[in-house]
Every structure is written in structure tokens, then in C-alpha cells.
């Protein structure tokens with residue numbers, strides 16, 4: 001299957017754990033949840049995918065949203081500091 | 083001049099106003115008495131919002147002249163320091179016949195006490211002088227709010243709205259302290275602060291209302307004094323308690339707006355649910371190192387629309403663990419106060435369907451549109467599909483199954499009432515008991531099916547995978563029984 005290229009941004013603790021604010025990823029099109037699972041393994045994220053808020057192109061999406069080429073995906077982990 | 087209201091700082095010298103048609107002259111003197119509410123009073127200090135006092139006083143006297151058959155009415159209110167026996171207010175009404183002058187004086191005095199912005203401080207014999215709000219609508223001086231009243235979005239109307247507003251601030255830490263101080267300076271009339279903690283020396287880098295000398299003291303007490311130093315006319319209610327399922331509803335329902343300044347997900351979701359239920363807007367913020375986020379819940383999407391259940395606390399860092407710079411906390415606390423003030427003024431902030439995050443290290447800004455999710459357990463009646471979609475059950479699908487146990491999880495449980503509604507089923511008093519018995523399915527029941535759903539999620543996260551919530555709760559059971 002052809003791969004699609006997407007842009008991924010990390011937020012809050014994910015940014016710290018990934019050691020970067022964003023990266024470009026080429027992958028076989030799948031859901032944002034699966035994209036997260038893949039990148040979580042790569043960066044050793046400690047937040048479970050069920051607690052991530054997924055945004056694509058400035059809109060929050062369900063976790064089964066399937067990414068398309070050129071999508072800008074943002075992973076937002078829960079943040080509670082105050 | 084047939085009517086005149088004036089404010090003076092010198093002693094009032096009573097006179098009799100001349101008018102040949104006046105068959106009656108009624109004079110009233112309000113004097114400083116030596117006691118109030120059983121306490122000995124040494125002297126009084128009156129302060130006026132002079133511009134408004136004059137216009138309001140004259141409006142009342144004009145109305146008195148219209149209502150009663152009088153020839154003339156004049157009133158003088160004294161401000162400054164008054165001793166026992168001094169005349170604080172002097173009023174004289176002239177009429178052809180005495181009844182009109184008596185009535186006009188009495189009515190005008192009542193109105194002046196009710197709405198003219200003059201307030202007093204009583205100095206008691208035993209100490210602790212106290213500012214009394216009196217019965218005035220505005221207790222402030224014009225100069226204090228002058229710079230914001232000049233804004234077209236504020237004006238005198240807006241200032242009065244802020245004065246009448248009641249805000250609830252939950253958490254008096256890095257977000258809460260700057261927010262409260264800006265509320266006070268903006269003239270928000272009533273502020274309730276919920277915070278059970280004591281000042282720790284490690285709080286001082288960001289919790290701006292506390293000083294070194296306050297370490298070890300109750301935060302709400304220190305904040306109370308700080309607020310009074312800035313503006314003693316603010317009504318400040320300290321609540322030295324943790325927000326919980328028992329106190330949240332009454333606290334939220336008695337305020338116009340809620341500011342979530344906590345670092346605790348359970349508290350955030352408690353406020354979310356109570357605010358959506360009561361129709362009270364919620365301004366919530368969270369910070370993580372250099373980043374912070376803010377959103378407003380107001381008749382649009384709520385926190386559960388973003389993430390249906392609060393994540394377990396272990397997967398979220400706190401300022402304690404992650405570190406935080408005071409300026410970052412302050413920035414977002416002020417942003418919250420800014421959103422709240424805009425809401426109270428009726429200025430749309432644009433954050434009620436948006437998630438805004440700002441990184442203060444590189445100034446990147448993230449704005450994401452938030453939709454209302456159909457599977458949100460609070461905003462819609464739809465079932466949750468994204469997480470544990472089997473968690474909600476209906477009576478007809480569970481009744482008759484072996485090993486099914488019902489538990490009443492309402493604040494004041496009534497197992498007997500539940501038993502009458504789910505005849506032939508096992509009803510137990512606690513979840514623990516149900517777990518001990520090795521029940522196959524534990525069905526939680528509350529009044530409307532919301533508390534039970536929240537509780538069922540919590541239980542599942544704790545490992546009780548067979549926890550369920552009865553859709554619609556007792557209300558629905560009763561409806562079905564009566565149908």
C-alpha cells in the first residue's frame with residue numbers, strides 16, 4: 001500500500017518525551033489512534049492512547065479518524081497543572 | 083431649586099428653609115449612635131462614590147417631589163469621620179399640609195439608604211473596625227475604576243454588572259491568586275474561593291498573594307486579608323474545603339461563573355458536570371511547564387466532549403513534579419480572569435467552542451475548534467462509543483440474569499426505594515459488598531444516571547471491569563413503572 005506523509009505535533013508532556021515539537025511521518029494510512037500507538041512505541045510515551053485528545057487541521061477528531069496525505073495531526077495529552 | 087441632594091465633609095448645620103406656602107416643615111436627622119448589633123460603636127467613617135451619590139440622591143428627591151404633594155425637599159449627607167451624636171444625614175421637606183411632608187421624608191430616607199452609594203465603617207469599642215456594605219448598590223469610588231469605565235465595553239453599566247457578579251474560584255494557587263487579585267481590582271462584587279491548603283514556601287514563586295510570613299497559614303485566610311487590603315468592599319467568602327461531590331452542586335449553583343484553577347482532573351470534571359447541569363459557565367485552564375491551555379464551557383462543548391472520562395491522575399504530571407515558572411502560571415490565571423470578566427460584561431470571548439494553547443517559550447499558539455460530541459455522556463443522551471461502550475445498561479437487558487447486583491450510589495442511598503423498582507433483584511448497600519460477593523455484573527443506580535456513569539468509569543479504571551451504570555437512573559425506572 002502507498003504511504004502518506006503527515007505532519008505530527010506534540011503537545012505538553014509528549015513534546016518533552018519526544019524531544020521535539022513536531023515531525024513529518026510517512027505511513028500507511030490508518031486512524032489517528034493507530035498513528036499514536038506507533039509513535040508512542042517509538043518515543044516511549046507514558047500516556048495511554050485512550051487519554052489523548054486528537055486534533056487534525058485545527059479540529060478535534062474522534063480517535064478513529066483516518067489520516068490523509070498532508071494532514072496536520074496534533075496529540076494533546078491530559079494537562080492538569082495549576 | 084426645589085430639590086437638592088448634597089454631600090459634605092463638614093458638620094451639618096440645620097436650617098429651616100423658607101417658603102410662605104409651607105404650613106408644614108418636617109426635618110429628619112440621622113445621627114451616629116453608640117451601638118450597632120449589640121456592639122459598642124465609638125465613631126463612624128463614611129465614604130461616598132460622590133458622582134453617583136449625587137445623581138442617585140437627586141433622582142430620589144425628584145421622585146419624592148413627583149409622588150408626594152410637597153413644595154420642597156432637601157437632603158445633605160455627611161462623609162468622613164463622625165463622632166457619636168453627629169448628624170450623618172439631614173433632610174427637610176416642606177408641604178402645605180403635614181402628611182405629605184412626613185410621608186415624603188420617610189420614603190426618601192428609605193430610598194437613599196437602599197440605593198445611594200455611600201458606605202460606612204464602624205469603629206467598635208472592642209476593636210476590629212468593620213466596613214458595612216450598607217444597602218447601597220455600588221460601594222466604590224469612581225477613580226478606582228475610572229480607567230476601565232472609559233472602555234466602551236465596560237462603561238457604568240458594565241461596572242455595575244461586575245459589581246453585581248458572583249464568581250467562584252476553585253483553587254488558590256498559581257492560577258487562582260492572580261485571577262482573584264484581578265477580579266478584585268476590576269470591581270467584581272462577590273468572590274468565593276475554595277481551597278483547603280496551607281501556604282508552603284515552595285508556593286511563593288507563583289502564588290502572588292502570599293508572602294514569606296504567611297507560610298503555614300491557611301491560604302483562604304491570607305487571601306481574604308489580601309483582598310480586603312485591595313478593596314474592602316468586596317464580599318469575599320473563604321471556603322477552606324476540598325471541592326467534592328457533596329459540596330460542588332450548591333457552590334456552583336449559587337454563582338454566576340466558575341473559574342477552575344485546580345491542578346486536579348477529578349475536580350475539573352466535577353466542576354464540568356455541575357456547571358453544565360446548572361447552566362453556569364466554566365473557565366478552565368491547565369499548565370504544563372512552558373505551555374498552558376484554556377477553554378470555556380458555556381452552553382457548548384464541555385470537557386467530556388474532548389475526553390469523556392478524567393484520566394487517572396497517575397498519567398498526568400503536576401507542577402510539583404514537572405516544575406513551573408511563576409510567569410507562566412500568572413499568564414494563564416490572568417487569561418482566565420480576562421475571559422471571566424468578558425463573559426460578565428457580555429463580551430464574547432470566542433473560547434466557548436475553541437481550545438487555546440500557548441507555549442510561552444517559543445510563542446507558538448494552538449487554536450483548535452471543539453465540537454459537541456454526540457457520545458459525550460453529559461452533553462447528549464447518546465451512549466459512549468469511544469470508551470467502554472457497554473458500560474450503560476437498561477433494566478430490561480439485565481433483569482433476570484443470574485449474578486446481577488444493583489447498588490444505589492446516590493448521595494443519600496435508599497436501597498428500599500430501589501428494591502421496590504427492581505423487584506426480584508438483589509440490591510446491595512455498597513460496591514465493596516458486591517465485589518466481595520463475586521457478582522457477575524454490578525449495576526450502579528443514581529437519580530438520573532450521571533453519577534452512576536461517572537462512578538462506573540472510575541470503578542473500571544480501578545479494575546472493576548464488571549461495573550455498569552443504569553441509563554436514566556431512578557427517574558427513568560419510576561417513569562417506566564408509571565407508564
Ligand SMILES: [Zn+2]
Pocket residue numbers: 383384385386387388454455458459460461462
Ligand atoms: Zn460534553
